[in-house]
Amino acid sequence: MKKYLFQPRSCTIFIFLITTLLFSSCDTLRKTPERSTSSRGTASRGRTSPARRPSDRRPSDRRTSDRRTSDRRPISKAPARKPATTRPSTYTRPGSANTANIPQVVQIARTYTGTPYRSGGNDKQGIDCSGLICQVYSEMGVKVPRISWQQSEFGQEIGKIEEIKPGDWLFFVPEAGKEGYVSHAGIVTDVRGQDEIIFIHASTSRGVREDNLFSTYFKGRFVKAMRPF
Template sequence: MKTTTTSIYIKLLFLGLLPFVLDSCALFRRKESSETTTTTKRPTSPSRPMVISSREVRKLIDVSRQYLGVPYRTGGIDSKGMDCSGLLFATFKEMGVNIPRRAVQQSGYGKEVKDLDQLRPGDLVFFVTDKGNVAEVNHSGMITEIRGPKEIYFIHASSSKGVREDNLISTYWMGCYATARRPF
């Protein structure tokens, strides 16, 4: 009689632990899409900008400047070639932060900066350079330096000259300027 009671307890214990064992087994876990398996050091989302120190902003800018001179390549995200949103994507990724990949998606990331005189280094700037049928953000960059009200420099990947810094306060860039976002 004692062995029967013991075997019932063992079976109940086994059945009680079975879900935990199966859950920890990779064979029984649900496959996740590649978009959800990417991890970041900080939780980030368009509605919740990350918290970043001024030293980290300087590092972010230094990381982006490592790509100066890299040629333009549509869809590129490395030193062999990159596009404008790829530059931002690669820079933030090196800092351990995932941001959207495309410029139009990046233009919704973080908090809007409404006035140019409120821009700070590290802010993201967005442009509509192709005024075709759809006026959609298609170019992005990051503020690197503010020397004065008429000298606000940003880094971006130019389709004709590769990764470079330009003055935002110019006839061309102000003519296609769309918005700015503070990612932190």
């Protein structure tokens, strides 16, 4: 009898212990994944949310700053463009000078006779062809273009060689019989006949001198004549 009573009690205790362990272990197994999952979710949200917010804001900030800067650039450049538009107005208006001053033009031009040629020169120490024209009129208080191709568009073009008069400007190209850019210029000083039109110019080899338009060298290179005033 004692043996039979002992066995059921011991079995009951044993089963109780096992059940207790199982419930406690299951509770532990359940709680661990929930905590780890929640902690991971919190950690991941903590890492990504701060990283996304600045990246979402920075491009908009950069675009705004770029627009502001681009809007300011034209304002800073605008003053630099104004002188370019006002330069032509500083020239004396073509045709406004008194034609009675033509003898004075010729007289001043001849004072440069013998001046050596110097590219970019503007005085009697050295001068080039367009510089001679510019300087002669400058001494008269008249402002004309400095570059030869600009001078070739200043004033009124003369249609016929027979109509050329003292004070007119003559223009030439580099090669005889060929079209090209204006490379040389001079001022007519005297018209002695249909085949003798004298002009003064700054020769690259001989300096300031007078030559005949109908000479072999210049006749083939002549392209146009302009009456500035």
